[in-house]
Amino acid sequence: MKAVWGTLLLLLVSLITVAQAREHIRIVGSSTVFPFAAVLAERFGQSSQFPSPVLEATGSGGGIRFFCSGVGVRSADIVSASRAMTDYELNECAINQVGDVIEIQLGYDALVVANQRLAPELALTRADLYQALARQIPDPDTGLLMANPHRAWQDIRPDLPDMPIRIYGPPPTSGTRDAFVAQVMLPGCRTEPSLVALADQDVELYRQACEMLREDGVFIEAGESDAFIVSRLDTDATALGIFGYSFLKQNADRVKSLSIEGMAATEQSLAKGLYPVIRPLFLYVKASHLGVIPGLDAFVSEVISPQALGQGGYLQARGLIPMTEEVHYRMRQSIEHQMHKAASR
């Protein structure tokens, strides 16, 4: 009984003492950036005297909300995002007096549409994908919106195979889904003259026609798990899947990238910047935490170093598409300048 009370007392004491200082950097945010940020965190922990930063995958939106909720040891130091912060979010940060936020672009992530490795090749355009996935498409005769009637790829273009359309992809809460809509559905939408005309009259209706994906079983939401999509494709040769390039890279024996506008996602096409469906990945750092949280300055320096982000850097080996050397150099200059400014204040 004495031991129990002793433990309780110890707990109470630790309760009171732990509440304050924080020794580690705290990163929240996108699950797409998670694997890259984890590599950065781990390398930093190994090659510096600071502990590895702690990473939580909360999704871009949730992470930014937490990041912008205030300053101090109880908030996050860095948020990762698979899209740029919106003005609304920056405003939110300003209202909560977060102060200067330093933007670090890590590089790009490619979105791939893939199928089983042994399945027949399928060369699609973004217009084809729009025709296959949009909930409503314009009637070719009248130009009026109608429920998407396409069931097989052949219905879209006669030279495509007579194969049922079945596509696994991310749910609407996912940043990957937003990127897919922005990079594939919207450009595909612009190939329809009647919809381009609609954009001038009724923006709301236009957005609906372009952004809403089918809910009649052709497009199948697979949760946030890219691993699940890969295993589905492995067992179903007629299905397609939408996910990030890093999963393709690690599962090249099971799935392969389809070509979009004649370009498949391969190491070469990505390095040359030829593959069309890519999105930028970011880290945002609170300038006011620099010099307060131990190791944050050193971590930012590590992140922007050429060994990490540059061509041939260790993040490229993980499937990140690096920026061009010039862009990287300029960003580095600018961030070092901002850090200097934050330090002198």
Place this chain on the structure above:
Amino acid sequence: MNNTIDPERLRQRLADARAERLQASLQRRHRKEAVFRGLGLGAVCLALGFLAVLLFTIFSQGMSAFRSSHVQLTLEFDAQRLGDAGSERERLEQYQTWLDEALLRALDAPESRASAVRPLLSAAAVYQVRDRLEDVAARPGGRATLWVLASDEVDLIQTGVVDRAWPEAARSLSDQHLAWIDRLSEAELLERRYNRAFFTGADSREPEVAGIWGAVVGSFLTLVVTLALAFPVGVATAVYLEEFAPRNRLTDLIELNINNLAAVPSIIFGLLGLAIFINTLGMPRSAPLVGGLVLTLITLPTIIIATRSALRAVPNSLRDAATGMGASRLQVTLHHVLPMAMPGILTGTIIGLAQALGETAPLLMIGMVAFIANVPSGFADPATVLPVQIFIWSDSPERAFIAKTSAAIMVLLGFLAVMNLAAVLLRRRFEHRLK
């Protein structure tokens, strides 16, 4: 024709008919019983079958994670160079150069570039070299032979998960790399050895160094907090309600609420933990302390309910006898009722803890679902727990994490088995002592 009824024969016939009816009914009942038994046996077999398939997949996938491929290299150091290196990064670069040189020598491919052979070694090999050779490298002209980790891709080839017969484009290692692997194997420089990192390390993005120890320690710290709070509070609540509290509307209401709490989805407790412990009381995120507090709330109803039924099972004659001997109510409870009920209480507690060991959902809200590359060393350090580690690994793109996931499940199952065994043994011991 004899129309008169012979009473004797009639009685006989009636008796026969009854016996026949009984016989038929007996047969019907026997048949029913056989069907029922068959169904029951079938259900058990089906469940065992599922369990066998599950265990078989986990074990067949996970066994390979307990060993990992290592390469034996002979490194040649020059202490002078290391002394010149100023920062830690420059020192690491120096170690990396020596490591590359040693690998090129081992492969007998001096004309190859270092970047070409690097995919054979783990990205963590350089840290291994640094940690193990700090003193050797300080000697002038140091030289050391040691086993360093091969990359996860090499290990996948060695275990056959990635088939050599696949076309080059479907593999992450080229044909040249395969030839090098063969050369190392022939020279007995490449071996699958005991994977120490798995049992001593924390999480990592490199599958070959990712370890379970960080999560085991996190789970342990969390459960210590849970046990230290849930056991005394739960038992005290149950004892008060069962032995001391008057029966009235208020205690009925409390009882109803406790039973309801046991059925509340665990994520709700996570939200509560976030709102109260982290946002209001300002406790750190991702800490085993907060995790333990939240899991305490989840385990409490289980412990209270189990303790109350254990107390109720103690015969009243025992209480009456003790009271008759002049014992006070507290003495009756502490000296007689509680020891009798102990086996049941302990079983309930351990079942509650086992349930807490498997929780992930509430921990998501308080930041314990996170990538943490350090083994926690206290109740306030960031930590994760075993089921969360399994979840994170299962969702990783690297193929080698599949084996890690299964191996982590095996470790978790092992802990659950040990806890259940402990419950059985403790119960036995207490029952034995009471007799």
